[in-house]
Amino acid sequence: MISEQAKQRMRELAARYPVARSAVMPALYIAQAEEGYVSRAALEAVAEALNMTVDDVESVATFYTMYYQRPPGKKVIKVCNSISCYLRGCDALIEQLERRLGIKRGETSPDGRYTLLTVECLASCGTAPVLQVNDEFVENLTPELVDRLADQWEAEFQAEGQSQGRSPAGAGGC
Amino acid sequence: MPELIITKNIDVPGIDRLDVYRQYGGYEALEKALHEYQPEEIVELVKKSGLRGRGGAGFPTGMKWGFLAKNEPRYLCCNCDESEPGTFKDRMLMEKNPHQLVEGVIITSYACRVSTAFIYVRGELAYAARQVQRAVDEAYAAGYIGKNILGSGYSLDVIVHRGAGAYICGEESALMESLEGRRGYPRLKPPFPAAVGLYGGPTVINNCETLSTVPAVVRNGADWYASFGTEKSKGTRIFCLSGHVKKPGNYELPLGTPLRTLIYDEQYGGGILGDRQLKAVIPGGSSTFILGADKIDTPLDFESVAAAGSMLGSGGVIVMHEDTCIVDAVLRMTEFYRDESCGKCTPCREGTYWLVQLLERIEHGHGKMSDIDLLLDICDNISGKSFCPLGDAATSSITSSIKLFREEYEYHVREGCCKVGPKARKPVAAAL
Amino acid sequence: MAEEAKNDGLVHLTIDGIPVAVPPGTLVWAAAKQAGIEIPIYCYHPKMPPLGACRMCFVEIEKMPKPPQTACTTPVSEGMVVHTKTEKVLKARRGTLEFLLINHPLDCPICDKGGECDLQDFTLRHGPGATRFDLHKRHYPKPIPVSDRVLLDRERCILCQRCTRFCSEISMDNGLVMINRGYRMEVGTAPGQAFDSIFSGNTVEICPVGALTSAKYRFKARPWELKRIPSVCNNCSVGCNVRIDVRVDKIMRQMSRCNDGVDDGWLCDRGRWDFDYVNDTQRLRTPLVRRQPGGALEPVGWGEALGMIAERLRAIKERYGAKAIGGIGSTRTTNEEAYLFQKLLREALGTPNVDHHHGIFPGLRDPLTGRPWMLTTAIADFERASHIVLVASDPYERQPILNLRIKKALKAGARIYVVNESPTELDRLATRVIRLPQHGAGAAARLLLEAALRQENLRNPREEVRRRLQETAQATQQAETLCGEEVAAALRELAREIVTAPAALILYDEMATLAPGCANLAPDLQALAVVTGNIDRPGAGVGPLFEDANSLGARDMGLLPDSLPGYRPASPEGLSYQEMLSSDAVKALYIMGANPARHLADGNLRRGKEFIVVQEILLTETAQQADVVLPALTYAEKDGSMTNVDHHVQAIRRALRPLPGARADWEILMDLAALLGHPWTYEGPEDVLLEIAAQHPLYRGLTWEGLGLQGVRTGEVEVAHA
Numbered sequence A: 001m002i003s004e005q006a007k008q009r010m011r012e013l014a015a016r017y018p019v020a021r022s023a024v025m026p027a028l029y030i031a032q033a034e035e036g037y038v039s040r041a042a043l044e045a046v047a048e049a050l051n052m053t054v055d056d057v058e059s060v061a062t063f064y065t066m067y068y069q070r071p072p073g074k075k076v077i078k079v080c081n082s083i084s085c086y087l088r089g090c091d092a093l094i095e096q097l098e099r100r101l102g103i104k105r106g107e108t109s110p111d112g113r114y115t116l117l118t119v120e121c122l123a124s125c126g127t128a129p130v131l132q133v134n135d136e137f138v139e140n141l142t143p144e145l146v147d148r149l150a151d152q153w154e155a156e157f158q159a160e161g162q163s164q165g166r167s168p169a170g171a172g173g174c
Numbered sequence B: 001m002p003e004l005i006i007t008k009n010i011d012v013p014g015i016d017r018l019d020v021y022r023q024y025g026g027y028e029a030l031e032k033a034l035h036e037y038q039p040e041e042i043v044e045l046v047k048k049s050g051l052r053g054r055g056g057a058g059f060p061t062g063m064k065w066g067f068l069a070k071n072e073p074r075y076l077c078c079n080c081d082e083s084e085p086g087t088f089k090d091r092m093l094m095e096k097n098p099h100q101l102v103e104g105v106i107i108t109s110y111a112c113r114v115s116t117a118f119i120y121v122r123g124e125l126a127y128a129a130r131q132v133q134r135a136v137d138e139a140y141a142a143g144y145i146g147k148n149i150l151g152s153g154y155s156l157d158v159i160v161h162r163g164a165g166a167y168i169c170g171e172e173s174a175l176m177e178s179l180e181g182r183r184g185y186p187r188l189k190p191p192f193p194a195a196v197g198l199y200g201g202p203t204v205i206n207n208c209e210t211l212s213t214v215p216a217v218v219r220n221g222a223d224w225y226a227s228f229g230t231e232k233s234k235g236t237r238i239f240c241l242s243g244h245v246k247k248p249g250n251y252e253l254p255l256g257t258p259l260r261t262l263i264y265d266e267q268y269g270g271g272i273l274g275d276r277q278l279k280a281v282i283p284g285g286s287s288t289f290i291l292g293a294d295k296i297d298t299p300l301d302f303e304s305v306a307a308a309g310s311m312l313g314s315g316g317v318i319v320m321h322e323d324t325c326i327v328d329a330v331l332r333m334t335e336f337y338r339d340e341s342c343g344k345c346t347p348c349r350e351g352t353y354w355l356v357q358l359l360e361r362i363e364h365g366h367g368k369m370s371d372i373d374l375l376l377d378i379c380d381n382i383s384g385k386s387f388c389p390l391g392d393a394a395t396s397s398i399t400s401s402i403k404l405f406r407e408e409y410e411y412h413v414r415e416g417c418c419k420v421g422p423k424a425r426k427p428v429a430a431a432l
Numbered sequence C: 001m002a003e004e005a006k007n008d009g010l011v012h013l014t015i016d017g018i019p020v021a022v023p024p025g026t027l028v029w030a031a032a033k034q035a036g037i038e039i040p041i042y043c044y045h046p047k048m049p050p051l052g053a054c055r056m057c058f059v060e061i062e063k064m065p066k067p068p069q070t071a072c073t074t075p076v077s078e079g080m081v082v083h084t085k086t087e088k089v090l091k092a093r094r095g096t097l098e099f100l101l102i103n104h105p106l107d108c109p110i111c112d113k114g115g116e117c118d119l120q121d122f123t124l125r126h127g128p129g130a131t132r133f134d135l136h137k138r139h140y141p142k143p144i145p146v147s148d149r150v151l152l153d154r155e156r157c158i159l160c161q162r163c164t165r166f167c168s169e170i171s172m173d174n175g176l177v178m179i180n181r182g183y184r185m186e187v188g189t190a191p192g193q194a195f196d197s198i199f200s201g202n203t204v205e206i207c208p209v210g211a212l213t214s215a216k217y218r219f220k221a222r223p224w225e226l227k228r229i230p231s232v233c234n235n236c237s238v239g240c241n242v243r244i245d246v247r248v249d250k251i252m253r254q255m256s257r258c259n260d261g262v263d264d265g266w267l268c269d270r271g272r273w274d275f276d277y278v279n280d281t282q283r284l285r286t287p288l289v290r291r292q293p294g295g296a297l298e299p300v301g302w303g304e305a306l307g308m309i310a311e312r313l314r315a316i317k318e319r320y321g322a323k324a325i326g327g328i329g330s331t332r333t334t335n336e337e338a339y340l341f342q343k344l345l346r347e348a349l350g351t352p353n354v355d356h357h358h359g360i361f362p363g364l365r366d367p368l369t370g371r372p373w374m375l376t377t378a379i380a381d382f383e384r385a386s387h388i389v390l391v392a393s394d395p396y397e398r399q400p401i402l403n404l405r406i407k408k409a410l411k412a413g414a415r416i417y418v419v420n421e422s423p424t425e426l427d428r429l430a431t432r433v434i435r436l437p438q439h440g441a442g443a444a445a446r447l448l449l450e451a452a453l454r455q456e457n458l459r460n461p462r463e464e465v466r467r468r469l470q471e472t473a474q475a476t477q478q479a480e481t482l483c484g485e486e487v488a489a490a491l492r493e494l495a496r497e498i499v500t501a502p503a504a505l506i507l508y509d510e511m512a513t514l515a516p517g518c519a520n521l522a523p524d525l526q527a528l529a530v531v532t533g534n535i536d537r538p539g540a541g542v543g544p545l546f547e548d549a550n551s552l553g554a555r556d557m558g559l560l561p562d563s564l565p566g567y568r569p570a571s572p573e574g575l576s577y578q579e580m581l582s583s584d585a586v587k588a589l590y591i592m593g594a595n596p597a598r599h600l601a602d603g604n605l606r607r608g609k610e611f612i613v614v615q616e617i618l619l620t621e622t623a624q625q626a627d628v629v630l631p632a633l634t635y636a637e638k639d640g641s642m643t644n645v646d647h648h649v650q651a652i653r654r655a656l657r658p659l660p661g662a663r664a665d666w667e668i669l670m671d672l673a674a675l676l677g678h679p680w681t682y683e684g685p686e687d688v689l690l691e692i693a694a695q696h697p698l699y700r701g702l703t704w705e706g707l708g709l710q711g712v713r714t715g716e717v718e719v720a721h722a
């Protein structure tokens, strides 16, 4: 379900641009922030707000890698594996993450906590290797740092699990 | 240390805030532009400064502005889609000194009589986008953007637009498609954006660094700017140094600075990681041809790098030392183009897919000797045959690496393993 | 080249040494085609803007940077020297083909497209001898239905985007789209969404390979087994040109046969696929008679059936007079048949009672312009309209291909106004949608006209219109009450737009005139166009959108109680369609290719009727009530002409051997005329057409041969003569 508020924001965006469909990308971000991914409801809401067909919206959404076609984990970890990070040893770190998170690159953990992705150059080659957790950078990665990060994520989920009744923050926001 | 222009204040604490930016002379150039110059005079000024685009092609900026068709409305797109592997300067400019960029956008819009400007920020750079958005909001509030800016009668609307993960949207026509809410397919040229661009209107598209340079040019004058750099490549630019150097990072240097200085000078790269031997350098992002270690004394200006057999491109200097398996490195770069090909045209879409498969099999020790020439022939069928330069770019590392390091490819085929690097001397297939 | 030759306004160039002269803006590809040189294309389609994506159409152009160039994106220029067969070009084309083939399955033997596949053909002519690709092909699960009617085989797709661009550029319904990116790209729809478009079949037709196939044609025939006959679609009044593909006397499929003036190269799904009735095993194959009232219909020979008709009609005429006979003609038979039908009734039987089911148009002609009730614009000129106003009409549902022409106008800058009771497909693209109350179209027309007349800058203020409105002032009151203030205000605003529009085109559905309160729909809208000066200006116009393939032909041929062929007044006037059905004075009905039982509340035709004859192809509700049923032929089994909505007179051609036992309507009419003592001597429809041409101003000079493959639009001829 896309909230009425979100739909209203989409309509406002449509009016902000010289042509309504220019707002399709920001509108998809808004929808994804609510649904976690580009769900059917997301497609429909965007299509309606911008006077497009759902197929048309789907076509745009699937061109861009940041719109998820399936629900991602609560923490989406994107590790750069392009040339500069490669030269700085990212491959070993990716394997380390695979071991720590128990999933392969491209997968989401069955408990829905993690999605591990390898991505293209993140414009951070001077501080390679790098990763992003839910779009925020962690730079100058080392094996120790990766371990610390993984520990920290675990701890966060632990804490969350203990504070009953509170739902975890959605992933993949904008 | 030579005089810095774009990164001069980059490390000033709080420079990303309007008040601090103003303390350091921020928006003075804008006032000067609006009150002392007609738009055309700024175009002339920038022409005279010799400023050339920092997005990749190095096209003279003032001349580009001069080409704009006269009809209205006109648009400006600031290209902050920085995605070229090895390039990370625009992100820094946006995150650390967004007002400088915004000031450049406003001055350029004024010079080009633009009524709506878009800042297209790469989707992955969420923090950079927030920084730019805040700077734009502050500028609106301070009257630098909006109606009747600083009483000049000039009005401008600025929209910050986020990409969503597509390298091709850095290509100017794909960027416009994306801004119009479509898949980021490059458009047919001609017509060029200066004639028919965004929403069909005349459109000027410039890189983030290019526009971040504009305030300094306006403040200090064309001659001052032209006094830096070389005869044909004027000014300074940010070199993004990465890979096997001791101190990777962004370094602003006058154009024409020797590659050796950038890599070895203590103030900059500080030498090769682990004091190993230099093997190869990619001088302008992964789309440019690989240069051998013998080119270490090449001056980093557009002409000299071209003469050395590559391109200055986006300024992403990627350094590889002797332990780099060139086949593996090239495979990594080719995967990028396969994944980022927009898919519109056949040679790039299918060709990069094929290239990756061939490189993979060579890298993993299953290649055939004929695969090496097949790679070259596929590159020939892609390069110059693709719709946009991405296809050409996908072939640069392959053709140049085979030229420089053919024996390493042959070694892979013959021995079934890498010649150098961590996977050397044990057959790769067995190691997997 | 001689100097005078260069002053011809054309661009001169040479292609492979052959000099060519073409209009400026022509693409190198089209110039080469004109010179008889084939340049292979996949992504390019002449009806869509150039894309330049497939990289197949390489040529080398002297003095151009970075050869080779793509011929589909490069416009010609004076003195250009083009080479299409240099080694560089051939290598580049081989390269592209090799790329396309790396992921293409080798299933040509079972592929529907085998034998007419551009990939197969171009590979043969331009391709590499063998593939050097020995790695993993992309695989997709086998064909997926993107709708009930269209299947997609993603492995065969070469991603040329023709289909998806048809959906974005031409039909603008964005049903089929590109999904994902790069080497993962595929054609598709949103998850769970069907490709739901009345135009979907066009994508199958323009797919250069076997990726999109039609569920209907799949595995039915091989292209080389097909006989291909040029004809015209029989489905609606647009008259799209088709090619009927036949195998052993069965229609396998209908394909578009481009006529720029009519269909612009497209065909709707109904036209393409709804031909089952031709192949239907339930077709009537023998005459049927009912020997006594209440008895069953029994098969008999033609002689007996026709003899019985002649005898019974003669008897009724003797007993009640000729006026006791009524004739109901068809909107789907040919002009020649319609003409002979009224001739039979009027001359051989002597009754004035001739009509067919049609909309309400007062009088034979619009009094303001003096011309017959028909569209005043050519379909092709829709593209030049600045405003298109659709009142109570929905071309998407009723005349689908006109919907595409309207969208083409939209792309060229036209504004669309939809004034309708229910939502239409065009609403999404309209500048304004005015939603009418039930049966509100007549009121809307009245209010538009009224508001237009109140404007000062009228191009052509006609007193008689003003007078008519004044005399019927209470109609305006009623219209306002019916529509309500909001709608009335919207209509007033629209009227102001129409008054100042450079070229407004006003369209309404013929059958909307039949709704209660809509009898003046046609004259009011016609008057609106006249007073606002929207007649006879390029792109401007007004007119009814007719229902059936030969609705306009039926009018032209005098299947009207008050009109002889050529809109000459009939005297005396006969009874109308409704009157014939309801009047007890009419004892015999002769019905050709019509189904009036549908228009009666209880479906009972027999009330007061002693004798009913029906010429039909299937045993319809109407035929079931007849005393004699004569099996007729479909459009695919006979020759003749039809007149479409913008008055293109076009030829349909016999594509199949006639169903044994059935006969063409015109043949039946001739035999009956002979039995009634009027031995006509026409050798065939072409002779009938000559007779029509001799007496009908709108058909003057037409001959069967002269209709050619594209027909002749004769709408203006009469005006010129009038």
Ligand SMILES: Cc1cc2nc3c(=O)[nH]c(=O)nc-3n(C[C@H](O)[C@H](O)[C@H](O)COP(=O)(O)O)c2cc1C
Pocket: B052, B053, B054, B055, B056, B057, B058, B059, B061, B064, B079, B080, B081, B082, B083, B084, B167, B168, B169, B170, B171, B172, B173, B205, B206, B207, B208, B210, B211, B388, B389, B390
């Ligand atoms: C595949 C491709 C990717 C590109 N990516 C970028 C980019 O990320 N940022 C950029 O500024 N220019 C990029 N460009 C160059 C732009 O098309 C354009 O030339 C540039 O933004 C113009 O700005 P400038 O004149 O200031 O350099 C790219 C070009 C191509 C062909």
Ligand code: SF4
Pocket: B168, B186, B340, B341, B342, B343, B344, B345, B346, B348, B349, B386, B387, B388, B389, B390, B391, B392
């Ligand atoms: S070369 Fe072709 S497929 Fe590649 S990015 Fe450009 S247009 Fe897209």
Ligand code: FES
Pocket: C040, C041, C042, C043, C044, C051, C052, C053, C054, C055, C056, C057, C070, C071, C072, C073
């Ligand atoms: S037909 Fe010219 S590129 Fe496709």
